[in-house]
Amino acid sequence: MNISIIKIGGNVIDFPEKLDEFLYLFSRIPGKKILIHGGGILASKFGESMGVMPEMVDGRRITDKDTLDIVTMVYAGLINKQIVAKLQKLKQNALGMTGADGNLIRSKKRPVKTIDYGFVGDIKEVNTELITSLLDGDIIPVVCAITHDKKGQLLNTNADSISSELAVALSGKHKVNLYYCFNKAGVLIDEKNDDSIVPLINEDIYAELRKENVIHSGMIPKLDNAFAALNQGVNQVWIGKAENLLLAAKGKVSGTNIEKHRYDLY
Numbered sequence: 493m494n495i496s497i498i499k500i501g502g503n504v505i506d507f508p509e510k511l512d513e514f515l516y517l518f519s520r521i522p523g524k525k526i527l528i529h530g531g532g533i534l535a536s537k538f539g540e541s542m543g544v545m546p547e548m549v550d551g552r553r554i555t556d557k558d559t560l561d562i563v564t565m566v567y568a569g570l571i572n573k574q575i576v577a578k579l580q581k582l583k584q585n586a587l588g589m590t591g592a593d594g595n596l597i598r599s600k601k602r603p604v605k606t607i608d609y610g611f612v613g614d615i616k617e618v619n620t621e622l623i624t625s626l627l628d629g630d631i632i633p634v635v636c637a638i639t640h641d642k643k644g645q646l647l648n649t650n651a652d653s654i655s656s657e658l659a660v661a662l663s664g665k666h667k668v669n670l671y672y673c674f675n676k677a678g679v680l681i682d683e684k685n686d687d688s689i690v691p692l693i694n695e696d697i698y699a700e701l702r703k704e705n706v707i708h709s710g711m712i713p714k715l716d717n718a719f720a721a722l723n724q725g726v727n728q729v730w731i732g733k734a735e736n737l738l739l740a741a742k743g744k745v746s747g748t749n750i751e752k753h754r755y756d757l758y
């Protein structure tokens with residue numbers, strides 16, 4: 493089957509009107525679809541209000557015990573259930589899930605190398621049978637950024653990574669398009685100027701722009717995951733503004749498309 497995997501970022505979730513507009517567009521996407529969400533901004537705000545200061549390294553959150561409790565409450569609770577309720581209102585039969593529910597996503601605590609990320613999980617296994625049976629039943633999985641290690645431990649996992657790993661796992665048997673929706677027009681040369689889009693990005697351009705610090709923070713995991721997905725069988729990966737989701741799904745140019753490795757140059 494054809495599957496659309498759509499990720500919505502924390503900057504959109506944080507604004508109820510923008511979120512409502514995005515969810516309406518999401519509801520108009522035809523066919524089988526999965527929604528993945530983060531909510532990093534709200535988690536940081538809740539943490540700060542409780543005296544737990546956010547600490548990010550290259551777009552990934554250092555997650556100690558208190559931070560894990562906060563992100564679990566915010567992603568798996570508040571945001572996930574609000575999105576599900578809003579989708580139900582739009583007659584979309586959404587089902588909210590963490591990676592622990594139905595053993596959807598098993599991960600392993602990231603080993604400490606130079607940085608100790610704490611309770612952050614790297615994905616090891618995706619339960620594709622569960623996902624496809626839900627899609628077959630016309631249910632729309634709404635997956636948050638919490639996974640588990642199957643030994644009783646919840647782990648915080650970047651929502652961009654969840655999107656990419658689900659897309660790769662499902663690409664074995666299905667045609668999967670992956671859309672990263674956020675609050676900017678795409679990958680930009682000037683972060684403050686939505687007209688400065690890079691329409692097509694390959695790994696050489698990425699390396700160059702990263703060296704020049706044109707690409708930084710949260711755009712790093714997004715692009716690392718985008719290239720990983722495309723190089724492992726995902727049909728198409730797009731990064732762009734949430735309000736352009738329908739245009740992107742119709743193949744109209746807006747935002748950044750990711751270019752696949754080309755091995756056939758000679």
Ligand SMILES: Nc1ncnc2c1ncn2[C@@H]1O[C@H](COP(=O)(O)OP(=O)(O)O)[C@@H](O)[C@H]1O
Pocket residue numbers: 500501502503504530531532551673674675676678679680681683706707708709710711714
């Ligand atoms: N070259 C770039 N173009 C666009 N955004 C960039 C770029 N470099 C860094 N960013 C930052 O990355 C952020 C997106 O990452 P993140 O906040 O994790 O996204 P999300 O909204 O999906 O959670 C943007 O809001 C922007 O601040």
Ligand SMILES: CC(=O)N[C@@H](CCC(=O)OP(=O)(O)O)C(=O)O
Pocket residue numbers: 500501502503529530531532533535551552553563612637648649650651652710
């Ligand atoms: C390990 C890690 O970085 N987890 C992310 C998960 C949430 C997320 O990805 O949210 P956005 O999509 O809104 O950035 C975090 O806690 O920020």
